[in-house]
Amino acid sequence: MLDANLTQQLKAYLVNIREPIELVASLGTDAKSRELGELLNEIAALSDKIAVVDGDDARKPSFQIRRTGTDIGVRFAGIPMGHEFTSLVLALLQVGGHPSKAAQDLIEQIQNLDGDYAFETYFSLSCQNCPDVVQALNLMSVLNPRISNVSIDGSLFKDEVEARKVMAVPTVYLNGEVFGQGRMELEQIVAKIDSGASARAAEKIKAKDAFDVLVVGGGPAGAAAAIYTARKGIRTGVLAERFGGQVLDTMAIENFISVPHTEGPKLAAHLEQHVKDYDVDIMNLQRADKLIPAAQPGGLHEVRLENGASLKARTVILSTGARWRQMNVPGEDAYKNKGVAYCPHCDGPLFKGKRVAVIGGGNSGVEAAIDLAGIVAHVTLIEYDTDLRADAVLQRKLASLPNVQIITSALTTEVTGDGEKVTGLKYKDRNHGSAHEIALEGIFVQIGLVPNTEWLKGAVGLTQRGEIEIDDRGETSQAGIFAAGDATTVPYKQIVIAMGEGSKAALSAFDYLIRLNPADLAEAA
Missing domain, CATH: 3.40.30.80 (Glutaredoxin)
Structure with missing residues (x-):
């Protein structure tokens, strides 16, 4: 063995x-x-x-x-x-x-x-x-x-x-x-x-002094930002719902420059350890609920938490990342973890010998279909657009598999089930308007990401898609509030890009702090 x-x-x-x-x-x-x-x-x-x-x-x-x-x-x-x-x-x-x-x-x-x-x-x-x-x-x-x-x-x-x-x-x-x-x-x-853990954590957080920089989010962007600000010798805090963010859900990482291959949980552990090498106050398992920008330059921004506590800081770096986008069709929520899944690597083996569908024709969807084809009886890949959007090499591999069917120009309209598990999926042919139903036992949703920014509405400028609007320095619509990573308008949601953006936001925050007018600071205090 x-x-x-x-x-x-x-x-x-x-x-x-x-x-x-x-x-x-x-x-x-x-x-x-x-x-x-x-x-x-x-x-x-x-x-x-x-x-x-x-x-x-x-x-x-x-x-x-x-x-x-x-x-x-x-x-x-x-x-x-x-x-x-x-x-x-x-x-x-x-x-x-x-x-x-x-x-x-x-x-x-x-x-x-x-x-x-x-x-x-x-x-x-x-x-x-x-x-x-x-x-x-x-x-x-x-x-x-x-x-x-x-x-x-x-x-x-x-x-x-x-x-x-x-x-x-x-x-x-x-x-x-x-x-x-x-x-x-x-x-x-x-x-x-x-049962008393949340209340005890809230009391500890309430007692904390204001930070020079408060990083909200513990993924690659947040970790990079915290390291860069801590190295400047300024008081830094990290507030994270789960340190590592979406990287924790990533299997193989083969495009992280200088590291030919690693896995998400391993990279997340290295990120956390690197941050802990510095004097950074990490507040894990804490969810931000509201951002209140400072009333005047040099003032303190406030971040309120779900547990009732709040934190204050001279500058804030928002790096809240993104999560898997849902189809938002009838039946999806009802059958989540009962046939509707979002991680083919994790849940694929549970569908051995069964019929499944993959929703999404980008790289993630096609890679999922290829992986599942080696486990399940049959894979139906459903794509909304007229053509798949995955890299050509992945499309060629997918087309070579005998137990895969590709359906394009298809709008998923409903997940069906028997009350306990998924039994099928309904979709509409966008070319002809006809309705169809497929009998299957699993649905893997791979249709991209949605930014974790709902709690920021009214506090900073957001696009219609919910992404945080930033300039070339990573600054938001509010002075002293910066943002980085998958939650922002920066294109190409990649780990290496998020790290660079987090570093840039940190340097911008430090530059902002050292240029504050002493008179403004005195007045804000």
Whole structure:
């Protein structure tokens, strides 16, 4: 199961195990059980503090990583390779007593949680969002004996997936009820079950002094802006709904100059660490609700938060990014995560052998159709325009696939279902006006982005599409308020461009600050 390179890496990690652990294996007679048994024995052979023992869990193949002589442990149902191999390594170390790198106050918050929490997490090995959820819940189960987690590979336990109608990963159950779907970080999960967390966070934020620069948004543009302003030695804060932004949902990144290949979560982690290398006040998991520009030059702008707190700053850099655009047709919201999906890499394996549609003929849509064609029975790609807009090389690849149908000049009008899951899609032929319906079980929406700027209406100038209007310096219609990245009018929504725009906005904000008239500052104070 493990090649020589992986074996050597794992052996180096396992020297950090402090307490003996057991791999409690519940295996059947099937091929996957044999594979898991082989993997567990290979792992045990790498450390004298690991032993394999027999278990009797109803899910087979599965195994528990348990600290010997205790109830401390985590459980995997399936073989955690692919994206989940890191989750396996971390679980081995943490159950074995190696300390977590999580913030100490967060660790104490988890240890102090009152109540019994039994989590079940459905994942797929191709899902780049799943490991964060699996690792967060595993850590919680190690830190608090009243918390447990079993991570389940949906492709191996199809009966469970179908019985529970799981059509998106990660899907998390808590005490038998759906707790959440999609990417969640440790802080988000803890805040969701700790009822007092939001109020405590609001009180901390209210007590903060005014910033020289407040960056709203933690994606590539926001991270670059924070680094550039912090390097100038001015007081910098970052307010982010989730640090990393949409990059967290990006699988392969192959056009980031000087880095031939990386993945979104990895890049986001590097961005956050780079920002933390400087004296930047990061306020994560906080959603801005209203921007109130300063009444006069040199005054303080105010950003109000959903939790009732507010922050003030001499300058503000808006880098709130964008989100996937929805079709906004009947049935889309009702069947979201019940057949309507937005991440083919994450959710594609759940539709193995089924018929699906991809909405959108740009690069994202065509790439999604190509990827899905290798998993599902049939893909129908639907494009509103008369021609696909993807790169020619992608179109040629798509046209070569035997299980793909391309429909252009088509307007999607409705998502249909049986009340529990998607059963089809209706569209209108834009050339002839005729109505059509396709029977299918999944719909992947890939029709571009919409800026996260609804909360800015009336505060700064926006285009009809909701993009923040900026000049060549990144300044908005309000003096002292700048913007960068996918939320702005800058063309070509790319990571490398967002970073450059964030850096430019930061330099412009610094230039604005040093040119403020001392008389204006005194009057504003």
